Amino acid sequence: MSLFKLLRISGPSRFSARSAAYVGKAKYDYDLVVLGGGSAGLACAKEAVDSGARVLCFDYVKPTPAGTRWGLGGTCVNVGCIPKKLMHQASLLGEAVHEAVAYGWNVNDQNIKPDWKKLVKSVQNHIKSVNWVTRVDLRDKKVEYVNSMGAFVDPHTIEYSVKGGGPKQQVTSEYIVVAVGGRPRYPPILGATEFGITSDDIFSYEEEPGRTLVVGAGYVGLECACFLKGLGYDPTVMVRSIVLRGFDRQMSDLLEAMMSERGVHFLHTTIPSSVERQGDGRLLVKYRNTTTEQEDSDIFDTVLWAIGRKGLIEDLNLPAAGVQTKNDKIVVDGTEATNVPHIFAVGDIIHGRPELTPVAILSGRLLARRLFAGSKQLMDYADVATTVFTPLEYSCVGMSEEMAIQTHGQDNIEVFHGYYKPTEFFIPQKSVRQCYLKAVAEITGDQKILGLHYIGPVAGEVIQGFAAALKSGLTVKTLLNTVGIHPTTAEEFTRLSITKRSGRDPTPSSCCS
Structure with a gap:
């Protein structure tokens, strides 16, 4: 008999002191087991x-090939959104220090450079504090937690190993949610695995990255390349x-141009062939251009590999x-249920859904409410906003221009667009060539907006509010009747009057034009 069964038989029932919103089936050890x-x-x-509900949560992190491991909280907290945003901020602060001279600050910018090890330590200290708070939060909320990998024995039974060895233990549950x-x-x-690292390693990497090859041009690769450059x-x-496959092509091209202007190098239509450690410790990378078939190498x-992610299904049995499953992900329906009715999956492990932390959080909450609180609300995966945290950030919500054309037809959409000049860019004479935004809309009636796209400062903060408006049926008429906050860059959305169809120049003559 497992330790949990003994505790539940001999100890007082905490369930009886909690809400009676859900009454589970006594034949199971738990109402819900989360993997x-x-x-x-x-x-x-x-x-x-x-x-x-009576809930048990399993979590276990396999070390990376480079030996990196982390605590409770998943990708976002440990090796994703949080450390990425902190590194991004560190990069922006360095840029701001150099700009401060133009604003009158007496800064000796010739000697300003980051201390990589200090930065990594600061980032990791914050992550460890979040790990601790997460553990305490589970304890306070009475969620039982086991630092072990759980695997299926049958549709209602999970097996796991205990620390210190000994025989494996088993628990049963009415419902099981896979969220690995x-x-x-x-x-x-x-x-590749011997000498390369990934985003699972870079945020705790002890050595200065130096000259870095980032393989992959999705948002993770671009973000890492940009904060390293900064x-x-x-x-x-x-x-x-x-x-940026899957994003709006025009916006992606502008983002690449911005990165090139800032000194990030690109090797196009190229794939790596091998990585070898040299006598001096540096890495020789051989690669091939798939267009010309020319082979080359560099040191x-x-x-850093950023070529996509795979679902962790191999240890779940x-x-x-x-x-x-399909392509190392779990197939679910509109209720997050698998083909086995009482087994569900949420987050990045499910096939064909946005792999974003806020999506994972909301879908997990809504699932629990349907299972245990009588809710009928389903997760809406449409029109989810996202941001690429590059120096000029790119944020979007809704359809890309290409998707809108494919869905509605070229003649049935209108694209409002414009370049703009952030006021704060003028004194330090920062480039405004890629500060651009557009609204993709229907061409008839009040012109319902199908997608919003923005490249510029604090893009995520700008688009977050517009995302709620878009989900509420935002139209061009409403947008243009909204009074902007001046002088902000978000205000530019309320002044979009030039369409691509018109052929007019979308470049403003001043900050107030």
Whole structure:
């Protein structure tokens, strides 16, 4: 008999003191077992407990090939959104210090450079504090937690190992939610895992990255390349096909142009062939241009793989539960249910859904409310806003221009667009060539807006509010009747009067034009 069964038989029932919103079936040890202690799993577990469910959460982090591991909280807290945003901020602060001279600050910018080890330590100290707060929060909310990897024995039974060895333990649950997320992929080439690192490693990397090859041009690759450049290192981005696949093409091209202008190098239509450690410790990377078939090589201090992520299904023993998968992800329906009715999946592990932390959190909460609180509300995966945290950030919500054309037809959409000049860019004479925004809308009636796109300062902060408006049926008429806050860059959305169809120049003559 497991320790949890003994505690539940001999100890006082905390369930009786909680809300009676849900009454589980006594034949199971738990009402809900959650596999995965990341954003989705924790949100689901805590929401379920608030409704009176008996909940157990498993979480275990396998070390990366480079030996990196982390605590409770999942990708976002440990190796994703949080450390990425902190590194991004560190990069922007360095840029701001140099700009301060133009604003009259007496700064000796010739000697300003970051201390990589101090930055990494500061970032990791914050992450560890979040890990601790997360553990305390689970304890306070009475979510039972086991630092172990759980795997299916049958559709209602999970098996796990205990610390210190000994026989494996088993628990049963009425419902099971899989929320194990994903991890970065490595290319199947010589030296990839031995000498390369990923975003799972860079935020705790002890050595200065130096000259870095970033392989992959999705948002993770571009963000890493940009904060490395901003911190004074020399990144090169290797692009297999296109930059930011799946995003609006015009905005992606503008983002690449911005990065090139700031000194980030690009190797287009190129794939790596091998990575070898040289006698001096540096890395020789051989690669091939897939267009010209020309082979070449170069020397780097660090190779960072950013070629996508895979779902962590290999250790779950899903066949024992009969759960259907596709391309290392779990297939679910509109209620997050798998083909096994009482087994669900949320977060990055599910197939064909946005891999974003806020999506994971909300879908986990809504699932718990449906299971234990009588809710009928489903997760709406449409029109989810997102941001690429590059020096000029790119944020968007809704359809890309290409998607709108494909869905509605070229003649049925109107694109309002414009370049703009952030007021704060003028004194330090920062480039405004890529500060651009557009609204993709229907062409008839009040012109319902299908998508909003913005490149510029604090893009995520700008688009967040517009995302709520778009989900509420925002139209061009309403947008243009909204009074802007002057002088802000978000105000530019309320002044979009030039369409691509008109052929007029979308470049303003002044900050108030």
